[in-house]
Amino acid sequence: MSEFDETQEEINETARKAKAEARRLQELFVDVFTSEEGIEALAVLRNYFDVDIPSAAAAGFDAGKSFYMDGHKAVFKTIDDIIKGQFNE
Numbered sequence: 805m806s807e808f809d810e811t812q813e814e815i816n817e818t819a820r821k822a823k824a825e826a827r828r829l830q831e832l833f834v835d836v837f838t839s840e841e842g843i844e845a846l847a848v849l850r851n852y853f854d855v856d857i858p859s860a861a862a863a864g865f866d867a868g869k870s871f872y873m874d875g876h877k878a879v880f881k882t883i884d885d886i887i888k889g890q891f892n893e
Contacts, residue, residue: 826891833886846880855880 810818836842849855853876854862863869885891 830886830889830891833883837883837887846883850880853877853880 837846854873855877859870859873859877863873882891
């Protein structure tokens with residue numbers, strides 16, 4: 805048997821560990837980002853990175869700048885997804 809051959813039990817154990825880690829991370833993000841301080845910190849960052857305004861207009865309709873701004877927005881979307889338990893869906 806090679807190192808790549810896993811039994812169903814090993815596969816199930818790996819899946820269980822991954823699910824437990826995802827749950828732990830979700831709880832961490834909920835604790836941090838839904839606290840009063842976390843909400844305030846996210847609001848400051850959202851404002852700094854212009855997350856709530858359309859990227860194209862804010863970037864003067866420059867495609868490269870728009871994509872760069874959208875990259876910033878993706879971080880906030882990921883945080884929201886993790887808090888909602890939708891990460892990796």
